[in-house]
Amino acid sequence: MINPFFKNNGPFKISDILQQINLDDLKVDNDQEIIDIKDLFTSKKNDITFFHSKKYKDIAKCTKASFCITTEVLKDELPKSCTPLVVENVLVSTSKVTSKFYPSSINDNFDYTARYITETKFKDKVKCGKNVLIGDNVALGSNCSIGHNTIIEQNVSIGDNCLIGSNVIIRNTLINNNVTILDNCVIGKHGFGFFPNNERNLRYPHIGIVIIGENSEIGCGCTVDRGSMSNTVIGKNTFLDNQIHIAHNVKIGENSIIAGQVGIAGSSILGNNVRIGGQAGISGHLTIGNNVEIAGGSGVIKNISDNSKVMGYPAKNIRDFLKDNK
Amino acid sequence: MINPFFKNNGPFKISDILQQINLDDLKVDNDQEIIDIKDLFTSKKNDITFFHSKKYKDIAKCTKASFCITTEVLKDELPKSCTPLVVENVLVSTSKVTSKFYPSSINDNFDYTARYITETKFKDKVKCGKNVLIGDNVALGSNCSIGHNTIIEQNVSIGDNCLIGSNVIIRNTLINNNVTILDNCVIGKHGFGFFPNNERNLRYPHIGIVIIGENSEIGCGCTVDRGSMSNTVIGKNTFLDNQIHIAHNVKIGENSIIAGQVGIAGSSILGNNVRIGGQAGISGHLTIGNNVEIAGGSGVIKNISDNSKVMGYPAKNIRDFLKDNK
């Protein structure tokens, strides 16, 4: 059984967790065990969660978590079953607690466990090049090929009939059947997420993974970062050209076509049948509808509704753009 | 003798080819042998060709091919010597037949034939790093060097005095004398060409190669895709900076200078002495004249005539652009 997600090092006693965020003095049952850290919606009894913005008030009211990292202002929204843990900076404290549960999710050190595939059980299962390395907790389907010098690090599951190129690095990724990943890609690295600090930035954990749908293709030299608290997803039958950058938490739909050197910033969500021309950029935290066409070189800084065709920077209706730029 | 082009698996009996495109019922001499698939202009007797657009009517009238994949509407333009093969989608059928002649031109699986250079006849001929791999059908000139972990796959010819960096991957490429290719490049991969299909996209064959003229230089992390039915060409004494993407069928002239992160989309043709600033993009199927200067960051979406200087997105005369953007 493969699990591409990070290993939870818990449970931990609540007293150990409080110490991590400088709340040692808080009076609680010190021996109570905390199982996991999750968002407000998915957390259960004996989990810890976090609540940092009014936006999530309605979800906070119903959380099942036993503890919640939050602020003085927000704490009264929580149900009685959830003990508030009031801190100065919710995200920094959440980051510290997440690091305790998932210590290996912060840095992207190379995988010490990786061994030559010829020394593993996979040696006769896949067609593979020279110098291929495989980490712990990897699953490979049937009829796959893996190119020279490629490194499949820990926590990777690859389906059937997948073609992995040469010089590829993959970690914390779930790859479905019939997927092609071309040379020099880096898939599953942590995202560009951290708390800026003038002495030394504080990296926050990335406990999400990358999920690649069946029949998809990733071109040469692409980077697809894994998610922080959610996953980065590439839908089925979606093709990416060369040198594309997909940031953490991005969701791309099905049957989409993305040309070379496109960049999609963190947490944006794209629908199905989206077509994006070369070198276009999409800002973070946007929603792009189904059947959208984005012309090459465009810079998208607003949400785009279904069936739109846009162009320019900032991207607008393509007919308006071409009229304005005759 | 090196031949960087794909190996033709033909000849095939016409009956085998008709089966491929669901025309088994057509009455022809089933045993007739077909030698190759080529375009309307270059095909000869006993070749098969394709004709999918009125644009090529005049060439179609004179084709020497014995068979032609085409449509009900276009078939009457063909000469008597050429039997029309009427299909619904000319390009899809052409793709299927091309795949039959050139099966290895569709996917870019890593090269199974690659061996450590130390086990080949080249071991004393070039100055080479650790872990260098060489595929079948490779020729190396004198006085070359090849860096660590570099993979020269099948069908590559390298001239004299060439410097190939480390972590480079090259296939289906003809490199002339005095060429430098820097670290982490991928040269000769198939282009981003396929027929979109909502269940599973259909890749079409790329039987072209990459040709790099003498005295040229390719910077770090560049990708230069090989052509589909024609070749991708970089002229002599042309220098490319880092992280540039050159798509399939692109032709770049001589003495040109292309700065970092530029992208040139498929089938565009550039003249000589062209200068392109960093991050500029050129759309597909365009013609850019001689002595053209394109400012960094520009997006070119129209043909550009000789001696022009352009800037902006869409790129226009540089003086007009600067005046409009004071």
Next chain:
Amino acid sequence: MINPFFKNNGPFKISDILQQINLDDLKVDNDQEIIDIKDLFTSKKNDITFFHSKKYKDIAKCTKASFCITTEVLKDELPKSCTPLVVENVLVSTSKVTSKFYPSSINDNFDYTARYITETKFKDKVKCGKNVLIGDNVALGSNCSIGHNTIIEQNVSIGDNCLIGSNVIIRNTLINNNVTILDNCVIGKHGFGFFPNNERNLRYPHIGIVIIGENSEIGCGCTVDRGSMSNTVIGKNTFLDNQIHIAHNVKIGENSIIAGQVGIAGSSILGNNVRIGGQAGISGHLTIGNNVEIAGGSGVIKNISDNSKVMGYPAKNIRDFLKDNK
């Protein structure tokens, strides 16, 4: 003692140097030894320097160099202690002389001296992956890790607690403590600098290095070129995302954040606390102040003063841009 700078092959007799630039006939003390080539300001007695633009008149008047490559027009600005060497093209002649002192600074051939780390004194000092290569003149601090297939070439100094990813190539670089360099980067390659020539471009030497400040991070697939006559610098606690290109001689300040696919052209200088959005580009030879914010996708072609926020191409005040593009 590690010195990441290029080795000076001098001293040379002045007669050997004059021959290099076709000034054999000049009457000087042929046996006088020349120690180094430096700029007007830093050169000392028995050094050779160069002077090619009126801009540097005031510095030229005070140079301590014994010889100066210059033009007929400029030569009279030099002090009596400095013998003018009048040539047609100062930069080409300077390049030739620099090549004589620093022959290995012109091409970026792979490092022939690199050996497997397991065969070196470092084998027990760092946590390292498979197939790691180390060149001559390398220093590694304590508590570092180096990923699989990574090549640390000649003239590299790495501080304590540094994490180097897999498939990384580094040369001529000084890395301070607590630096992270992610997978597939190429750091310290020569810049994209040469004298264009219609038969064969003439590369000029790059004798500078790359300096990376402590606590900084470089994302996957970045290229950071070394300087030509000065250094390329990334300040402390500055974070770079994936697929960024930093050209030669660029100086980036401290505590800066640069998002994916940004490109910074040669010799531009950035202040501290600069934030740059994804895919933005900065032209060469610009000065960007402290606390500047540059929106994603922008193209900067002018200097930017402290505390500005800019957007667009050409980049202008962000409020003006958004108003003009409603």
